[in-house]
Amino acid sequence: MANYGMVIDLDKCTGCRACMVACKVENNTPESNLWMYVFRFEEGEYPSTKTWFMPRPCMHCENASCVKVCPVGARYKRLDGITATDFDRCIGCRYCEVACPYGVNYFNWQKPEENYYIDWADPDLPSELNGEKPGYANPDLDQAYGSENRRIAGGGHDKGVMEKCTFCVHRVEKGLEPACANICPTHAIKFGDLDDPNSEAAQLLRSKPSFRLLEDAGTSPRVFYVGQHEPGPESRQIEEISARV
Amino acid sequence: MGTSRRDFLKVSGVATGTAITAGFLSQLETLVAASPELLQVSEEFVPTTCWIGKQDCGMLARVINGRVVKLEGHPANPRNNGTLCPKGVGQIMSFYDPNRVKTPLIRTNGKGEPGEWRQASWEEALGLVAEEMNAAREKGGSKFVWQKGRSKAKKFYDSAFVGASGALKLHHGAFCSDAGYRALEYTIGLHGVLHPDMRHTRYLLCWGWNVTNAGGNKFCWLTWPQQLVEAKERGLKMVAIDPRQRSAAHFADEWAPIKSGTDLVLAMALCNQLIANGTIDREYLSTYTNAPFLVGADGLFLRAEPESEEEEGKPLVWDEASGAALPFDNGNVEPALEGEFTVNGENFKTAFQLFKDHVAEYTPEYAAEVCGLEASQIVGIAQEIGENAMIGSTISIDGHTMPYRPVAIMAYHMSQQELGFQALRAMQMVMMLIGSIGAVGGQFSDFTWKEYKNWAKFEHLKVKDETNLYLKDSKYFPINSNNSSLVAHVINNPDKYDLTDDVIPDVVILHHVNPLGSFPDRNENFNAYNKIGFVAAIDPWLSRTADYFADVVLPAATIEKYEGPISATDSYIDAETLRLPPMDPLFQSKGDIDIYLDLCEAAGILYGEEGYLAQINSQLKLEGEYALPLDRKPKVREIFDNWAKSQELEGGIEFFEKNGVNVKGEIAATKRYPYAMEEPFAGIFPHRFYGESLLVAQKEMQDLGADEIYWRDYTPFPVWRELTAAQSPPGYDLDLISYHMIEFKQSRTPVPLLIEMAPKQFAEINPKTARAKGIEDGDEISVVSHNAITDEKRKVTVIARYREGIRPDAIAMPHHYGEYVKHPWVKDQGPSPNVLFFTGEGYVAQTADQTYLVKVKVTKA
Known part of the structure; x- marks a missing residue:
C-alpha cells in the first residue's frame, strides 16, 4: 500500500495560483470553496521587505483531528494516507471545521446549482450539455472509490455538506497526480508515495530541509514544505481572496 | 472532431510514453492502459492551444460526451511542458458562458450609451457591414479602418483581410512594449525587447515585473518563470529593478527599488561605472558597433567621398596602424575606440569617446539622487555585471567557439514610459559595453537573428511635413508605434496636426479589441469613437467599446476554432502547433476565419486574383497543388490541411489532430547564436551604438517647425531630462504605475x-505614506491624476492596500478592472487605472508609445 503525501518546494512557487484554479475545475467546486489556497505573504519593512508564497491544500494528517471528531464516520483515513470525506454520510455538523487547525474545510451554504459562477440553466446553452451543472462537470467525481466503495471524490457539493481537498483521489486511483501538481508551471508541487524512495515527492523531501505546518498541534501532516520557512506572526497576508457573498 | 479517440491514442501513446520519468502517468497513458469498453462515457483528448494569452500554450482538452471538462497542458509542447497558468485552465468557462454574444446583434438605440440590440441573422449583419465597408473603401484614404488587439497565432488571415480590403490597420503594440521593440530594432536590427539566454546566463537584471508576473518578451508568461526556476537552481544571481517588490523581487537576490520612470539614468550610471572599471569588451565594440566611428562637431559621422551620387560615403574610423581615417569596413583597419583625431584640419572624436564624455556626468551619486537608490548599490551592481561578464572568455557549443558573457537584462512592458525608447537604448548599451549582445549567456531579444524591416528604414528616418491619421513618417513622431489612442487624439484635434475632418474614418471594424477598456486615455477614445459613422465588432463578448459604439456585433468563438500556425518554441527547441476546436462553437458564434471568409464574400472581395483567398495563399505560401482555388469558399480545416501538407507533414492537419505539436528538435547554434553564424550577426551590423539618424531627424523636425516637445528626445545617446509628469503641482506627490x-x-x-x-481593484501604497495622509489599510481613497500639459484632472475611488514592498513615493494599481465588458461578474470590481492615465504630448514617448506613469494626489475618500 502506498503512503501518499505531498511535498511543496516554496523556492519554486511563484504564487501564480494556477493550482487553485485547476483544483476548482477538476473538482467542480462551487464559488468560494478553495480547497487549494495559495497564501501570498509579505514580511519586514521597506526596503528590507520579503515576499513569498505558500500553497495550502488539506494536510491529510496522519493524526487527523477532523477524523476524531466526526460523529458519523464520514471523515476517515484511507490506508494510503488520504483523509477522505464520504459526502453521502456527512450530516453537516461542522465539527471537522472547528477541529481542523488549518482551515481547509468548506461548508456548502447554498445549493450548488445556484453557486456555479454563471447561469447554467440558460435556455440558449446547447443540449449537448445534457443539463450538466457546471458544463464542465467531471464524470469521475460521481463514482465510488476504494475497497470501502464510498463516494469520496469531488465533493457532491450538496447544501449542508462539508467538503475539502481529496488529493484528487479519483485521479490518484487512475495513476494520475492531483490536479494542482499536474498544472504547476514550475513543478513546485510533487505528490507521491513517500515510502518509495524513488518517488519524486520522496526525492524532493530528501533534497532540502523541510517543515510541516503547526507541528506542535500533533496532527502529523502528510504535506511537507521545503524552502522558505514556516509562516509566523511576521508574515502578513497580501492579495488575500475572500469569499464572494 | 475528425479524429477518433483510438487513432489519436495509437500515435500519442507512443509519442509521449518515453517522456514520463517516474511516478505518475499522463492522461494519455492511462487511457492507453484502460480498456475503452470499461468507460461508461465517451471520452477523448483533443489537442489544442490556449487562446487567452499570447504564447498559445499547448493543451489537451478532455472532452466527455462532447463537452470540454478540463484543459490541461500538452505534455509534448516545449513551450509549457504539460503545465498551464491560471488563465489557461480557467478559460474553460468561456466555452459555456451564456453572457457571451450569442447571435449577431444590430443596435437599436443611439451611440455613446450602453447599447440596446436586436438579434439578427448572420446574413443580415454581414450584409450591413459589407455595404458600409465598401462605401468607405470607395472613398479611400483613412476612411476604412481595421483595428485588432492581439493577433493570435500567425497573422495570415488578418493580413489577408487588410490586403484584400485596403483597410488602414491599427493595433495594440503602443500600449504594450513597442517603445522597447523600436529601441532594439533601431540599435541591433531585431524585432523584440530584452531577454536572457536562460540556459547559460549567470547574472540577470530583471527590470520590471515580466520574468515572474504575467508577461515578457515573446512569451506571455509560463516559459520564462519555468526557465528562471531552473536557472536559479543552477546558481543564477538575479537583481530586480522595480518600484514594487511584488514584481519579480521575491525571486531576486537583490532588490533595487528604483523611482518610477528614471530607468534611463540608472542604465547610464551603470555604463559610467563599467567604463570606469575598465570592464568593457573592446573587441565587440570595435568590430560590431559604430562606437569607433569618427564624429564631427555637427554630430554627424565623418564620411569618405561617396562612390556615386545616390550613395552616402562610408563612415570613417581612425586606423591606428596607418594613423589615418579609413572606411570602417576596410579589411585591415585597426580602429581606435577612444580618442580625438584631426582629419583635414578638423577635430573628430570617436563615438565611444563622445559616449565616455557623455556618461561622465551620470555618476553613481547623481543616479542615486535621481533614481532614489543608494549609490553603493549602483556601484555594486556595476561591479557584479563586470565580474560576471568574464570579458574575453569563450565557450564551445556544437563545435562553435563563441564569446561567453553570461550577463543579461529581462525587460518588456517597463518600456512604456515617457523616455521608453531611450531608456531601452540605454539598457541595451550597458549590455553592449560588456559585449553581451548575442554572446552565449548574454543579451537576446528574439529567437533567431533575423533582420527586421525597420533596421534599414531607421538608417534614414522619414520626416515629412504632410501627415496622416496616425502621424506616420511625420515631423511629430518619425519613429512611430501606431498608437490608436493618439489616433483618437488626432481624430478629436485634427487642426493641431494640420489635418482636416476628412481624415476621420467612416467605418471601423474592431476585431477583438476594446479601446475603451484596454487603452488609456478613456476619454480620448470615447470622444473619437463617437465621431465614427459606423462601427462593427467581431468579439465573443460585448466589449465596453462595442456596447457604447458598435452598430453591429458579430459573435466570434474563443478556443473552439482553427487558428495557426503557432510557434511552440521555448527558444531552444523548435516546434509548431495549431489551435483546433475541441468542440463546436456554442450559440451562433463562429471562428474568426469563418467570419472573414463570409464577410469578404458578402463584400465581393473573396474570390479572384486580388481577393481574400489569393491573399491567404500568399500569406501562407500555399502554392501549386496546395493553393486554395480562387473561385470556391473553402472550409477552414481545409486551409490548414493544405498548409500542413505544404509543410510535408504526413496526413496534413491530421498530424496535429493526432499529435498536437510538431516538435522539430533543438535549434542549431548556427541559428540561435549570432557568433556561430557564417556571417556573424547575420550581417546585421555595425550596431547603432551612436544614433546618428536620430540627430538627423531632430534637425529635420526643427527645420519643419515641429515643437521641442516632439524633437527633444531624438538624440544620438540617451539623455535624461525631467519627466513631464514631474511638472504637475506639488500636491500631486505620488507616481501612479x-x-x-x-x-x-x-x-x-x-x-x-x-x-x-x-x-476587487485595489491600490498598493506604502504604509508610511498612507499613515501620513491618514489612510488605513482597506480605506477607500480618492486618486486624482493631473496632466501637466493640459491641466486636466481625472479621478477614481479605490480601496487602499498597505504594502511594505513598494516605494513610498509610488502607488500601483493592477490593470483590467472597470467594467470592460458587459458581464455580471465585472460589475462593481472597481476602476481601471486607464481612467487616470493620459495620452497625447508629454504622456507618449518620442515613438508615440503610451506612457503608464502619471502624478496623482491621494486622499482618504
Missing part, C-alpha cells in the same frame, strides 16, 4: 473563475 497580475489579465475576456481570484 500599473501592472498585470498573472491570474487577472483579461481586458477583453471575463472569466468568473479568474475574477474570483482577483475580485
Whole structure:
C-alpha cells in the first residue's frame, strides 16, 4: 500500500495560483470553496521587505483531528494516507471545521446549482450539455472509490455538506497526480508515495530541509514544505481572496 | 472532431510514453492502459492551444460526451511542458458562458450609451457591414479602418483581410512594449525587447515585473518563470529593478527599488561605472558597433567621398596602424575606440569617446539622487555585471567557439514610459559595453537573428511635413508605434496636426479589441469613437467599446476554432502547433476565419486574383497543388490541411489532430547564436551604438517647425531630462504605475473563475505614506491624476492596500478592472487605472508609445 503525501518546494512557487484554479475545475467546486489556497505573504519593512508564497491544500494528517471528531464516520483515513470525506454520510455538523487547525474545510451554504459562477440553466446553452451543472462537470467525481466503495471524490457539493481537498483521489486511483501538481508551471508541487524512495515527492523531501505546518498541534501532516520557512506572526497576508457573498 | 479517440491514442501513446520519468502517468497513458469498453462515457483528448494569452500554450482538452471538462497542458509542447497558468485552465468557462454574444446583434438605440440590440441573422449583419465597408473603401484614404488587439497565432488571415480590403490597420503594440521593440530594432536590427539566454546566463537584471508576473518578451508568461526556476537552481544571481517588490523581487537576490520612470539614468550610471572599471569588451565594440566611428562637431559621422551620387560615403574610423581615417569596413583597419583625431584640419572624436564624455556626468551619486537608490548599490551592481561578464572568455557549443558573457537584462512592458525608447537604448548599451549582445549567456531579444524591416528604414528616418491619421513618417513622431489612442487624439484635434475632418474614418471594424477598456486615455477614445459613422465588432463578448459604439456585433468563438500556425518554441527547441476546436462553437458564434471568409464574400472581395483567398495563399505560401482555388469558399480545416501538407507533414492537419505539436528538435547554434553564424550577426551590423539618424531627424523636425516637445528626445545617446509628469503641482506627490497580475489579465475576456481570484481593484501604497495622509489599510481613497500639459484632472475611488514592498513615493494599481465588458461578474470590481492615465504630448514617448506613469494626489475618500 502506498503512503501518499505531498511535498511543496516554496523556492519554486511563484504564487501564480494556477493550482487553485485547476483544483476548482477538476473538482467542480462551487464559488468560494478553495480547497487549494495559495497564501501570498509579505514580511519586514521597506526596503528590507520579503515576499513569498505558500500553497495550502488539506494536510491529510496522519493524526487527523477532523477524523476524531466526526460523529458519523464520514471523515476517515484511507490506508494510503488520504483523509477522505464520504459526502453521502456527512450530516453537516461542522465539527471537522472547528477541529481542523488549518482551515481547509468548506461548508456548502447554498445549493450548488445556484453557486456555479454563471447561469447554467440558460435556455440558449446547447443540449449537448445534457443539463450538466457546471458544463464542465467531471464524470469521475460521481463514482465510488476504494475497497470501502464510498463516494469520496469531488465533493457532491450538496447544501449542508462539508467538503475539502481529496488529493484528487479519483485521479490518484487512475495513476494520475492531483490536479494542482499536474498544472504547476514550475513543478513546485510533487505528490507521491513517500515510502518509495524513488518517488519524486520522496526525492524532493530528501533534497532540502523541510517543515510541516503547526507541528506542535500533533496532527502529523502528510504535506511537507521545503524552502522558505514556516509562516509566523511576521508574515502578513497580501492579495488575500475572500469569499464572494 | 475528425479524429477518433483510438487513432489519436495509437500515435500519442507512443509519442509521449518515453517522456514520463517516474511516478505518475499522463492522461494519455492511462487511457492507453484502460480498456475503452470499461468507460461508461465517451471520452477523448483533443489537442489544442490556449487562446487567452499570447504564447498559445499547448493543451489537451478532455472532452466527455462532447463537452470540454478540463484543459490541461500538452505534455509534448516545449513551450509549457504539460503545465498551464491560471488563465489557461480557467478559460474553460468561456466555452459555456451564456453572457457571451450569442447571435449577431444590430443596435437599436443611439451611440455613446450602453447599447440596446436586436438579434439578427448572420446574413443580415454581414450584409450591413459589407455595404458600409465598401462605401468607405470607395472613398479611400483613412476612411476604412481595421483595428485588432492581439493577433493570435500567425497573422495570415488578418493580413489577408487588410490586403484584400485596403483597410488602414491599427493595433495594440503602443500600449504594450513597442517603445522597447523600436529601441532594439533601431540599435541591433531585431524585432523584440530584452531577454536572457536562460540556459547559460549567470547574472540577470530583471527590470520590471515580466520574468515572474504575467508577461515578457515573446512569451506571455509560463516559459520564462519555468526557465528562471531552473536557472536559479543552477546558481543564477538575479537583481530586480522595480518600484514594487511584488514584481519579480521575491525571486531576486537583490532588490533595487528604483523611482518610477528614471530607468534611463540608472542604465547610464551603470555604463559610467563599467567604463570606469575598465570592464568593457573592446573587441565587440570595435568590430560590431559604430562606437569607433569618427564624429564631427555637427554630430554627424565623418564620411569618405561617396562612390556615386545616390550613395552616402562610408563612415570613417581612425586606423591606428596607418594613423589615418579609413572606411570602417576596410579589411585591415585597426580602429581606435577612444580618442580625438584631426582629419583635414578638423577635430573628430570617436563615438565611444563622445559616449565616455557623455556618461561622465551620470555618476553613481547623481543616479542615486535621481533614481532614489543608494549609490553603493549602483556601484555594486556595476561591479557584479563586470565580474560576471568574464570579458574575453569563450565557450564551445556544437563545435562553435563563441564569446561567453553570461550577463543579461529581462525587460518588456517597463518600456512604456515617457523616455521608453531611450531608456531601452540605454539598457541595451550597458549590455553592449560588456559585449553581451548575442554572446552565449548574454543579451537576446528574439529567437533567431533575423533582420527586421525597420533596421534599414531607421538608417534614414522619414520626416515629412504632410501627415496622416496616425502621424506616420511625420515631423511629430518619425519613429512611430501606431498608437490608436493618439489616433483618437488626432481624430478629436485634427487642426493641431494640420489635418482636416476628412481624415476621420467612416467605418471601423474592431476585431477583438476594446479601446475603451484596454487603452488609456478613456476619454480620448470615447470622444473619437463617437465621431465614427459606423462601427462593427467581431468579439465573443460585448466589449465596453462595442456596447457604447458598435452598430453591429458579430459573435466570434474563443478556443473552439482553427487558428495557426503557432510557434511552440521555448527558444531552444523548435516546434509548431495549431489551435483546433475541441468542440463546436456554442450559440451562433463562429471562428474568426469563418467570419472573414463570409464577410469578404458578402463584400465581393473573396474570390479572384486580388481577393481574400489569393491573399491567404500568399500569406501562407500555399502554392501549386496546395493553393486554395480562387473561385470556391473553402472550409477552414481545409486551409490548414493544405498548409500542413505544404509543410510535408504526413496526413496534413491530421498530424496535429493526432499529435498536437510538431516538435522539430533543438535549434542549431548556427541559428540561435549570432557568433556561430557564417556571417556573424547575420550581417546585421555595425550596431547603432551612436544614433546618428536620430540627430538627423531632430534637425529635420526643427527645420519643419515641429515643437521641442516632439524633437527633444531624438538624440544620438540617451539623455535624461525631467519627466513631464514631474511638472504637475506639488500636491500631486505620488507616481501612479500599473501592472498585470498573472491570474487577472483579461481586458477583453471575463472569466468568473479568474475574477474570483482577483475580485476587487485595489491600490498598493506604502504604509508610511498612507499613515501620513491618514489612510488605513482597506480605506477607500480618492486618486486624482493631473496632466501637466493640459491641466486636466481625472479621478477614481479605490480601496487602499498597505504594502511594505513598494516605494513610498509610488502607488500601483493592477490593470483590467472597470467594467470592460458587459458581464455580471465585472460589475462593481472597481476602476481601471486607464481612467487616470493620459495620452497625447508629454504622456507618449518620442515613438508615440503610451506612457503608464502619471502624478496623482491621494486622499482618504
